[in-house]
Amino acid sequence: MSDFEGLRALVTGGASGIGRATAHLLAERGARVAxxxxxxxxxxxxxxxxxxDVTDDTAVRRAVSAAAADLGGLDVLVNNAGIGARGTVEDNDDAEWHRVLDVNVVGMVRVARAALPHLRRSSHAAVVNTCSIAATAGLPQRALYSATKGAVYSLTLAMAADHVHEGIRVNCVNPGTADTPWIGRLLDAADDPAAERAALEARQPTGRLVxxxxxxxxxxxxxxxxSGATTGTALAVDGGMQGLRPRPAAR
Known part of the structure; x- marks a missing residue:
């Protein structure tokens, strides 16, 4: 496909995991990507x-400006940078709540704020925020992480409403448990990594990680x-985790 031919894209958190895969895919489909x-x-x-660092507004503004200059403009922003957190509401102190919210929510705000002047000059402006199944389903031991992703979901809808008349589409993608470096580190830290991986795979109807x-x-x-008519949408990529309730397979 060459649907991104001539377009300029910026992907945050693009050095690994979902961001890296996205950056390379957009480039393969014709985009110039930073x-x-x-x-x-x-x-x-x-x-x-x-x-x-998405928690540093000055650094974000400088980097977005430099990326737009290198690319000759900006058409697509993939707001993907984020960090994880484990535990119930009792398990993380105020400092950790502020730290994760600062990266996962306010970090997206900083990047979007810096990118909007460039996006307004595009005829194909689009923002995609990386959200999570944790925004719409109650997952154990994910209170802080889920709170940040719930905020990203609401932020996506609000941004879509704010900028639709400027021709800027805003959507989010809601992955299930994805086979990324962060999940790899969680598995490595588990008492029984194989059992933990099996449990994560089993809770997705497809029986595997995304x-x-x-x-x-x-x-x-x-x-x-x-996808020019698609805005204010959350697209689940979760192996059916959000909407399906399959019966156990017959033995």
Missing amino acids: VLDLDTATVDRPLLGHRA TAAEVAGAIAYLASPL
């Missing part, structure tokens, strides 16, 4: 790397000019 990440050492051509490439495909769909 990546914004804390560490861009692994970012290779044709991607352009820009270092920034791949980064599958989430990237959904992000590309939402960002593509071919």
Whole structure:
């Protein structure tokens, strides 16, 4: 496909996991792509790397401006940078709540705020926020993480309403448990990594983890000019976790 031919895209958190898969997919489909990440050492051509911490507004504005200058403008923003958190409401102190909210929610706000002047000059402007199944389903031991992703879901709808008349589409993708470096680290820290992986796989009706490439495909769909009538939408990529209630397979 070449639906992104001539378009310019910025992917935050694009050096690994879902962000990396998305950046490469957009490039394969014709876009010029810049990546914004804390560490861009692994970012290779044709991607352009820009270092920034999404909790630093000055650094974000500088990096977004530099990326737009390198690309010659900006048509697509993939707001993907984020961090995880485990535990119930009792397990994380105020400092950790502020830290994760600052990255996962306010970080998206900072990047979007810096990108909007560039997006307004595009004829195919699109923003895709990486949300989560945790925004719409109650998951155990994910109170803080779920709160941030619930905020991302609401933020997506509000942004879509605010900017629809400017020709800027805003959507989000809601992955289930994806096979990413963060999940890999959680599994490594578990008492029984194999049993923990099996439990995560079993709670998704497809019986397996979502791949980064599958989430990237959904992000590309939402960002593509071919989806010009799609805005204010949350697209689940969760192996049926949100909507399906299958009966156990017959033995």
